[in-house]
Amino acid sequence: MRADIKSAANEIYKLPPRLFDARCKACWFALGVVLLIVLSFWSLDLQWAKFLSSGAFRKMGIFLAELTHLEGNPRFIEKLLTAALETLAMSVVGTLLAVVLGLALALPASRTYDGDPARWRGLSRLVLNALRSVPELIWATLLLIAAGLGPFAGTLALGLHTAGVLGRLFAEAIENAAPGPGQALRVRGVKESRIFLYATLPQVLPQLLSYTLYRWENNIRAAAVLGVVGAGGLGQMLAFHMGLFQMGETGSILLAMLVLVALVDALSFASRRWMSV
């Protein structure tokens, strides 16, 4: 604005903007970013010498070469398939748990009409945020103490984290549903639980379903790696064989993980395309 007023009289002498001026927010932002990056690299004792040395490259080469000698004996493949199924099952059960828990928390967390007291809104939102901000892997390590090694801990971990994510999305969907149908029932004295079932739920159901499917897709990836801390599925097998330096087996497991994720991706891509046509 001010530049326009100044330049109105003699535009020819307008100077280019100065390279740095104290009011330039973008300059401060860029300066902050550069400072953060420099401090990060400076404060971490990164072992570039070790990583870029010929020894490390040789080690890496041997490592990769060993990974490509895939283990293909039928007994191992059978175990691998079981673990892959276990991973899939973990993701399904975990997501279902999350839907139940998420919905149970989303209902008190949403204000459905003007003047709704929604007494538990703050508390249930706090719980949802807490569930969501702890990653699955940390939940899994915490739950291992109670549930022991194995897929059960992983399933619960997926369920808890996803409940936080889905609960928030569900609450948002419920709050954004059109209030008209609910209000029509409310003025006739219908109970809140019935209003939800007959007015709100039919409106938001497609959205809830699509959120759930999207999270399930995410959870398959998460379930595959969760096992690394001992929570079952392909990850647990990977950690086990990698710990024993059985690289052939490790390679096969990695391949199985990639195939599983790629299959799910392809499936979801196809189903989205099919639904949008």
Next chain:
Amino acid sequence: MASLAALWPLLVLTEFKPWLLWEPGALKPALRFVADFVPPKVDGEFLALVARETWRTVAIATAGLTLALLLAIPLALLSVRVLSVSSLTGRMAPIPAVVRQLVRWLMIVLRSVPELIWALVFVRVVGLGPTAGVLAIALSFAGMLGKVYAEILESDDTHPAASLLRNGSGRLQTFLYALLPQSAAELTSYTLYRWECAIRSSAVLGFVGAGGLGQMMDASMKMFNGSEVATMLLVFMGLVWVADRISGGLRKWLA
């Protein structure tokens, strides 16, 4: 009934036995561990240690993301179709088409291996410590950033780029003068969002020995030290919240 029958094998596969949680053998140590959470450990020396590890978590995320950017920008530029000179006059020539497809595949491989697996691999090669975490974040985020950058650049108006290319400017010049000005804000905003994700994943990577808050939390958890775990969980939640606020605020300012 039918859905229950379908669910049954899944429940068996996941060893879904909630009642085991209430067995005294499982319940007692778990309760003791959780009871230990209150009060969280807050003595000065420990807090200083936590603060150092928290900074390392942020530093690993930032350094990793910087390296990822250094990788992702050339990959994105190599794979963007808009910058192809041969496709101005019809079909793209075979060699550039193959190169672009190869770069795309490389990015798919980089991002479809989860960070945690990359970290496990690098811990083997460079040993325990932050180097493995930085490298893991660099590789997997390079794949993601490269793909999304290419998508953002291709979703722009392609007319300015085509005119510059037709008039004989180089590909880099075209990128700088036609593509970048249109989408700089969107690119920065996506990068900020990814920085936030990198902080979360750098904390998790610690659990396989890649340094930072996660590694410390793993150690305390293995010693069943509930009060230490409680402090670190709170610090972690705070860190995620702060990162979320910073990146959210900056993104709003950019938009």
